[in-house]
Amino acid sequence: MTATHHPTPALFALSDIHGPVLRPGEDGYAEEVTGFNLAALHTPDVVVGATGPDDIVAALRWASATHTPVAVQATGHGANFPIDHGLLITTSRMTDVRVDPDEHTATVAAGAKWSHVMAAGAPHGLAGLGGTSTDAGVVGYTLGGGLPVLGRAYGYTADHVHSLQVVTPDGTLHETDPVHESELFWALRGGKGNVGIVTSLVCDLLPLPRLLGGGIYCPGEHAEPLLRTWVDWARTVPDQMCSAYTILRLPPIPQIPEPLRGGFWARVAIAWPGDPAEGEALIAPLRTAAPVAVDTVEVMDHAALDRIHMEPQDPLPARESCALLRGLPPEAVRAFLAVAGPEAGPDYPLLMVELRHMGAALSRPAAVEDAVCARDAEYLLESVGVLASPPIAEAVERATAALTATLAPYDTGHTMVNIHGTPGNEQDRARAWTPEVYERLRHDKATYDPENLLRYGHTVTPV
Structure with missing residues (x-):
């Protein structure tokens, strides 16, 4: 530089x-x-x-x-x-999205949301690899790796980035891609915002106008049979089948639709980009695992991705955490249910505890090397608690710590930077990467941000 x-x-x-x-x-x-x-x-x-x-x-x-x-x-x-x-x-004013329908790419400005990308791509039958909420920003999500709803089918969003425009802390504007400033290109894809502020990126769009998606909801007291069936089923499904098992304790507020409002639920969320009839046949065992109260699985426009996980649409105070799991043997399933299932009781403070099926395309190396380090996980454990008051916030912290400790014997020792939650000391922050990648990021940080001006959030320490 x-x-x-x-x-x-x-x-x-x-x-x-x-x-x-x-x-x-x-x-x-x-x-x-x-x-x-x-x-x-x-x-x-x-x-x-x-x-x-x-x-x-x-x-x-x-x-x-x-x-x-x-x-x-x-x-x-x-x-x-x-x-x-x-x-x-x-960057919320910078929302421009330009689609190249011939190249199947989008140029996305720093403040654009996935909803903007979906709207721009839909007329061309193209869609981006967004996560569980299209209200999230594209750039921050992608810099942290980006775990798409269709991740098992297509891999991490960072793997699909062609180029980035970024301003480093000295105020220099860079154009970076696999050929031009390749080390900066590497560090930005999975290294979060440690070396600069991205002003725009160019990423793949996929010919995905429609998919089979939604949720199969059972009353929470049937969490165990649904989980055991899902774990066995997940070992057999094709790479294109993307799913997550979730325990939900939903508050009785108007933002949550009936009949889910105020309920205790076990859910399997499904996203299948292949032939709908084949997808329906594949998910049939899940519908017989336990009594189904609500079934929202249907063929939908890709722009309707939010209907699959049904995340909150309004701002709220939340505490998030995650862990990457090597697998879910029977003893891990028992431990998970004991700490977060029906035995935890109606006052369990976590709104959501989820197990996301990983592997398949998420386990394969990127065509152009990047800093994403979650490729060895078979499952991702995520939890969310709403910090409605100081006593509830304390209960959320205790429950989050207990959940993490309970599943620790089965984790890889690492997290994903986007879902890590509140970063702690350097040792805690480093868990989002392998030791080798973390050290490489530290050297890149020393090159592009030696004064550590970008020190807020999930940062690395320059050497």
């Missing part, structure tokens, strides 16, 4: 930015810093609402000249702890 001279701070003024520049107490500040996860209430010294790459360049040059730490937020789905002091750059 070409060395850049840093002029005096006076030469870089925040007044050069086209978007809003706000400080605490000013009109619009609170709205600008608030994201989807209300557990992370940010209080930066200044927030810049970027309108394009030039604003991000100007903001980072100012931050570099003034030695001000920096964070970035698009939607706030991935916010895992409050940012205090420093500079927050929001």
Whole structure:
């Protein structure tokens, strides 16, 4: 990377930015810093609402000249702890999506959501590899690897990135791909936001106009037979079959549709991009495992992906965590049910505890090497708790710790950076990568961000 001279701070003024520049107490500040996860209430010294790459360049040059730490937020789905002091750059105004129907690609700006990509691709019969909520931002999701609903069929979203435009902390704009600045390209795909702020990326779109998807819901007291059937069934299904087993304790609030509202449920979520009739035949054993109360599995437009996992659509304060599991032997199934199933009782504080089937395309190396490190997991364990009050927040923390400890004998020792939850010390943060990848990221951090200005969130420590 070409060395850049840093002029005096006076030469870089925040007044050069086209978007809003706000400080605490000013009109619009609170709205600008608030994201989807209300557990992370940010209080930066200044927030810049970027309108394009030039604003991000100007903001980072100012931050570099003034030695001000920096964070970035698009939607706030991935916010895992409050940012205090420093500079927050929001990209929610940068939502442009341009589809190339001949190349089956999309050029996606920094603040675009998956819903924007789905809407742009749908007229061409094309879809992106989004996750369980299309309200999430494309760039942050992809930089963390990106675990798609159709991951077993197509792999990680980061594996499908062609190029990225990124501003490094010194305010330099880079165009990076497998040929140009290949090490920066590697570090961005799976290394999260450790080496720069991405202004746009180019990624694959797939010819996926429709799929078979939805959920098979059983009353929670039947969680055990549904789980045991699903575990046995998952060992036999084709790579294209994507599924997750979930225990849900849903609050009685209007945002949750009837008849699920206020209920205790065991669910298997299904996503199958192949022939619908074949998919229906494959999932038949799940429908006979336990009494089915609600069955939403149907052929749907890919843009309707949200109907599969039915994640909350409104902002809320949440605590998320995950672990990658080597497998689910019978003793692991028993342990999981004991800590999170019916035996845990109606007051168990976690809204959702989920086991996602991994493997297949998620286990294969990317065509162009990246920093994604979750390829050796057979299952992913994820939990979400809503922090409605301090006593509930404490109960969520205890339940999260107990769940993690109970399944620890079966995990790989690693997590996924996007779902890791609140990052702890360096040893805890490093669990999102293998030791070799973590050390490589540390060296890249020293190259592109030696002052560690991008120090908020799930960061690595430069060497």
